[in-house]
Amino acid sequence: MELFRNTDEVEALRIQADQVCVDYNGTLALYDASLKLKAGCICGLVGMNGAGKSTFFKALMGFVRPSRGKILINGSSVTTAQKDQAVAYVPQNDGVDCSFPVSVWDVVMMGRYGSMNFLRVPRESDKRAVFDALERVELVSLRNRPIGSLSGGQRKRAFLARAIAQRASVLLLDEPFAGVDIRTEKLMADLFVQLRQDSRSILISTHDLSHVRDFCDVVVLINKTVLAYGETSEVFTSENLSMTFGGMKPDPISGSISFDE
Amino acid sequence: MSKYMNDLFITSQTFAFLLDPLSHEFMRRALMISALVGGVCGLLSCYMTLKGWALMGDAVSHAVMPGVVVAYALGLPFSLGAFVFGVGSVALIGFVKQKSRVKEDTIIGLVFTGFFALGLVLVSKIKSNIDLMHILFGSPLGISDSDVHQTILICLIVVLVLIIYRRDLMLYCFDPTHARSIGINTGLLHYLLLSVLSLAAVAGLQTVGIILVVAMLITPGATAYLLTDRFDRMTFIAVISSIISSVLGVYISYWFDIETGGSIVLVQTTLFLLAFLFAPRYGILKINNLN
Ligand SMILES: Nc1ncnc2c1ncn2[C@@H]1O[C@H](COP(=O)(O)OP(=O)(O)O)[C@@H](O)[C@H]1O
Ligand SMILES: [Mg+2]
Numbered sequence: 001m002e003l004f005r006n007t008d009e010v011e012a013l014r015i016q017a018d019q020v021c022v023d024y025n026g027t028l029a030l031y032d033a034s035l036k037l038k039a040g041c042i043c044g045l046v047g048m049n050g051a052g053k054s055t056f057f058k059a060l061m062g063f064v065r066p067s068r069g070k071i072l073i074n075g076s077s078v079t080t081a082q083k084d085q086a087v088a089y090v091p092q093n094d095g096v097d098c099s100f101p102v103s104v105w106d107v108v109m110m111g112r113y114g115s116m117n118f119l120r121v122p123r124e125s126d127k128r129a130v131f132d133a134l135e136r137v138e139l140v141s142l143r144n145r146p147i148g149s150l151s152g153g154q155r156k157r158a159f160l161a162r163a164i165a166q167r168a169s170v171l172l173l174d175e176p177f178a179g180v181d182i183r184t185e186k187l188m189a190d191l192f193v194q195l196r197q198d199s200r201s202i203l204i205s206t207h208d209l210s211h212v213r214d215f216c217d218v219v220v221l222i223n224k225t226v227l228a229y230g231e232t233s234e235v236f237t238s239e240n241l242s243m244t245f246g247g248m249k250p251d252p253i254s255g256s257i258s259f260d261e
Numbered sequence: 262m263s264k265y266m267n268d269l270f271i272t273s274q275t276f277a278f279l280l281d282p283l284s285h286e287f288m289r290r291a292l293m294i295s296a297l298v299g300g301v302c303g304l305l306s307c308y309m310t311l312k313g314w315a316l317m318g319d320a321v322s323h324a325v326m327p328g329v330v331v332a333y334a335l336g337l338p339f340s341l342g343a344f345v346f347g348v349g350s351v352a353l354i355g356f357v358k359q360k361s362r363v364k365e366d367t368i369i370g371l372v373f374t375g376f377f378a379l380g381l382v383l384v385s386k387i388k389s390n391i392d393l394m395h396i397l398f399g400s401p402l403g404i405s406d407s408d409v410h411q412t413i414l415i416c417l418i419v420v421l422v423l424i425i426y427r428r429d430l431m432l433y434c435f436d437p438t439h440a441r442s443i444g445i446n447t448g449l450l451h452y453l454l455l456s457v458l459s460l461a462a463v464a465g466l467q468t469v470g471i472i473l474v475v476a477m478l479i480t481p482g483a484t485a486y487l488l489t490d491r492f493d494r495m496t497f498i499a500v501i502s503s504i505i506s507s508v509l510g511v512y513i514s515y516w517f518d519i520e521t522g523g524s525i526v527l528v529q530t531t532l533f534l535l536a537f538l539f540a541p542r543y544g545i546l547k548i549n550n551l552n
Contacts, residue, residue: 061441061442063438063441079444082441082442082443082444083444084444085443085444087442088442089438089439089442091438094436095436095438096435096436097311097435100311100434100435100492101311101486101489101490101491101492101494101495102431102435102491102492103490103491106492110432110435110436110439111443113428113429113432113443113445114443114444114445118425119425119427119428120427120428120429146490162439166443
């Protein structure tokens, strides 16, 4: 698990989560979850439903308060990272009112708000960033449509475009592939590879293993805690996967892995 | 009389119809204040309807009642008392919600009726020159000088806040999670919106009274929402429709000698019904979509 021993590398870490524990009113959802993510790296977060993937994202964004543990993004606190537009987050369910009177363009422009002055007047550079993001997700032709008139997959792309327009160095994408068709899946996968070339770091949760093999450099297997973590080729073994998805359950007290059957 | 003269006569008749009321100082003042308050409440109504705060608007507007009474009794500006009680009621709603298992809409109903009842009791006990009817039903025709000044000041503050935080508040209504994730202080926006709601409720109270003020805070927004898919256009339509309703309402109440607050709100409701029936895309008759 000790991927980065060298201190120079530690300084270049985009995400550093150390022994994070989260409970919801006493019910443990995540414990001792540690993660390190380098610049220009795609990391897959793989686990069953209810394994705590979304909880991990929310903890990284400071939306749930960890009962224990420490989180740094780009070497600073989450709040600072957010103010610096260092991190973009696309939740599993956007949870917005889709009859809200805004166009696709307006929604993507919201990704730029944090970089604008306090009146949020878009500059040329903001408009370019929005247009560029829309181009990348192939939504330019629909930019003037109300957000509510898009299909589910198009809407996912619009919210992804908003995260891209933000130009953050860390992208947290919670199940971006859920409920999209094959063409959109391909588009997103290509997009993630492009973003990696721009040395962005991306954390993607999924339960589809083929994506992970295709483009994730690093994988985290989780079920309430991190079961395995490392280079995809090393971690993606059948034992590890059956442990993640199958008949094994972590022991919440010792944190060690034990057989359930 | 030639046809031309006849037309001219009718036109000047119409003008007289409109201009006559303006010869009275109290009417000029009522029209000015109603238009101003209408515009401000119309702007705020967009946020109220999009955020789903209709019930909250009702709660705050009722809860300001004891504040107004206490402020009058102590000789303080009524807006100060209203503001304290408006924001206080919301804080109380939040507190009870956090500490008990009672559902939020129940708590809202409970808190605002409690405050309102307190207001009624105080009015009956504190013998002063407060006219209960003015607070309950508004009285733009009999508004005093100091009330005019306070109302203008309140309107300026509300408009300023709503213009400066226009985008942030829209984002907060649309997607608070994203707002937080880009480092915007959503807690601040929440209380900012509640504060301007309390202030607007006091302003609205001047023209239509406590009981009907919630109409000023939601109807124009709902009407505009049926007419457009763009936020900026929605705010524009809401403000314009609200100003028209207020001015027309005051005129109608003058011409037919009817209660002013009721008249303003009835015009607003009529505009909503028209939009509900005939709005191009979202009206139930969909006149544009027949082909
Ligand atoms: N807001 C919440 N309140 C209480 N329990 C929650 C809440 N959100 C998630 N949980 C619980 O935490 C666990 C992890 O959930 P989640 O992080 O959504 O998993 P995943 O995203 O991997 O499917 C689940 O058992 C779920 O029931
Ligand atoms: Mg999830």
